Amino acid sequence: MKKLLLLATLSIAATASYGSTSSVIRFGVDPSYPPFESIGPNGKLVGFDIDLGNQICARLNAKCEWVQNDFSGMIPALKARKFDAILSAMSNTPQRAEQIAFTNKMYNMTASLIARKGSHLELTPQSLSGKSIGAEEGTSALTYAKMYWEPAGAHVVAYQNQDQVYADLIAGRLDAAFEATAQAQTGFLKSSKGADYEFVGKPLDDPKIFGVGAAIGVRKDDPALVGKINGAIAGMVKDGTYQTIEKKYFDFNIYGD
Secondary structure, three states: OHHHHHHHHHHHHHOOOOOOOOOEEEEEEOOEEOOOEEEOOOOOEEOHHHHHHHHHHHHOOOEEEEEEOOHHHHHHHHHOOOOOEEOOOOEOOHHHHOOOEEOOOOEOOOEEEEEEOOOOOOOOHHHHOOOEEEEEOOOHHHHHHHHHHHHHOOEEEEEOOHHHHHHHHHOOOOOEEEEEHHHHHHHHHOOHHHOOEEEEEEEEOOHHHHOOOEOOEEOOOOHHHHHHHHHHHHHHHHHOHHHHHHHHHOOOOOOOO
């Protein structure tokens, strides 16, 4: 009887939905990517993704827990069940979709090159030949740079996190940095550290590499969570909550059509 009772208890726990008041959603996040996610002056996580995640949890009557992880190791950590979902400006690309499931789009993603003002760089393989370009490991920006610029002679340097990219750019060890456009604009160029830097050319948008927008990554064996998060995202967009959060961080429509 005790064994049957234990099995019944475990069964109930295993089938509990994310909408229950006692549920927890653990989001993996790399806090080196303002304005999407970073560590604030008080030591707490802040940013666009953090606000969106907290709103998703509120709508699902769940508690948010944030697990910090380097971006390059996000998918292995998700598969190892260190957290339940990735909410860290991850674009939904064909390569990633082979490994994990994605929710509906959270926002659009393009990538941009930034360099010191007056560098006279151009977005051509010829102009970038011989130049050092930094990008974060595991990002679509790094994939693009290695595919199109490195074969033409650019020196593409991979970094463990975005803070390291900025440090070497400012120190002059890099000629340029390549990253998500919104992060570059709001998290760096509009900050005091980025005052001497500017975009090189227009944002790049290659669906084969940058995917169809940023989304939340979930294990393929957890379709219920994908469905619940999709419902929360749709609700935020419909009732204007998404737009209210968006205006805290951006002066443009990051969600897109």
